[in-house]
Amino acid sequence: MDDPQPTIDTDLVRRLVDAQFPRWRDLPISPVASGGWDNRTFHLGDEMTVRLPSAAAYSLQVEKEQRWLPKLAPFLPLPIPTPLAMGEPGEGYPWRWSVYRWIEGETAKNARIADLGAFALSLADFLVALRGIDPADGPAPGRHNFHRGGPLTVYDGQVRQAITALEDRIDAQAATTVWETALAATWSGSPVWFHGDVASGNLLVKDGSLSAVIDFGTSGVGDPSCDLAITWTFLEGTSREAFRARVVVDDATWARGRGWALWKALITVAGHDANQAEAERQRSVIDEVLAEHQRWA
Template identity: 40%
Template sequence: MPIGYGWHNRTVTAPVADLDVDADLVARLLRAQHPDLADRPLRLVANGWDNVIFRLGDDLCVRLPRREVAVTLLVNEQRWLPTLAPTLGVSVPAPVRVGTPGEGYPWPWSICEWFPGEIASLVPVVERRAVAGELAAFMNRLHVPAPAEAPVNPVRGVPLAVRDEQIQDRLASGKLAREDELRALWDELRAAPVWDGPKVWLHGDPHPANLVLRDSSLAAVLDFGDLTAGDPATDLAAAWLVFDAPGRAVFQAGIEADTATWRRARAWALAIGTAIAVFADIHPGLADAGEHAITQVLADQG
């Protein structure tokens, strides 16, 4: 069944909301700020980790922060995605309308396009191979030098040493299988030379639940909340997060990167994959993605 904007029948046990957002509140906001859209059908499709998403008619959705910590992330998307979107060659959730505080709701919010398709995390890995070249092309277009005022993210695009303490704690948590193997691999990979090129634009969260596929093509890339600038290896972790070995080979062939960058990318796949696995109890919709990433990272002999 087609889905859109990356959500459909997903089970997510999200953190407690700072503010409950219901359809009545969204309807009031629409009537007050975008009255030409207020008569469209409105349906809750996700009460997610950071945002609530309502489908608005057939082709739009409303995205509202449910936690204060997510507000800056949404503002970053509103600020930068309209500039980046025309260059990327793939649909992204650049807002088609923006909303402001009102009707008792204290934060900005967005109206975005609804992207029909299937999220890649629900598509068999073998079928994901078809989009490996397209995802590589998307990253080539995205990974250009970013301006000095690009959003700062303390956990994405940074040197691996910055993440070491957190990753070591995760690998000692008792929540992961094959912890000794993962720790040895992390210790090896984090010794890769640091990125010494310009800080480039990064998506920041390149796991398969943020990709929408349709008709064996890459239809959209979602959730730019971690948008930042830094080492492209963070995004190149998709080689292990999204694909198996044949898909990874196609993806890697489409990107010009040196051996050190691919080593860091594998380390980032380990970091992101273990995070998904450790938090599988509160984000079960991604449990398989975490297991996949860990299996691919450990199995790869490259």
């Protein structure tokens, strides 16, 4: 049986902050509008946020971000979260948690972006810079990041089950071909830094342009192909081609990137937790991945 999850609300955050960081006792606390699912995020005054893992699996990421984000930030062309303090378990909450500096911006949506092509180029430049940072002693793929950066084989069973469950709704044969092509395109390069969850909700926009990249919980050093999923989940048309040209990876890495995008889309559509809108969006991702594989085959 899974352990019961703690109730994470403003009252809990107030008690934690007051007990562990009394210097911030007088600052107001309120939920962030898009507070996330893996972690719950709250405003602390006007210039800080409090971020609490929502389950034990995500708590492994706290110390990693505290250690590595300050080391990565100087080498990146866009702002990333700045840890200010790390909280300890307390007040009935069982895990460590973080206080960050607030970053202005809104999560990426097409209506907020002035030029999707320029956005794609900025994102590609960020990922290239991230890959160029010295990976020595960086966190290898594992439980802390749900094996991002590792071999896709870890999700082979999930994918094949999802394809079987969806065989009357998708082109199961084509999906199997894309997946097996991704499995065969094994990673043989030296480990590099990757973000691990390059999704619209983790990309901030200000004044129409990409302004920051947040949530490095699934980051690590290894195969960077997982960072390519944004190609099919958000970019389109000429912006997709601009991103492809700028991010500079080989065909095998693109094949694995399609595998990562397909994995997430398949398990979302086959699962029972996604709402209809999200299931439809992920079904579109499946179609895009299959169509592109056919074009490049």
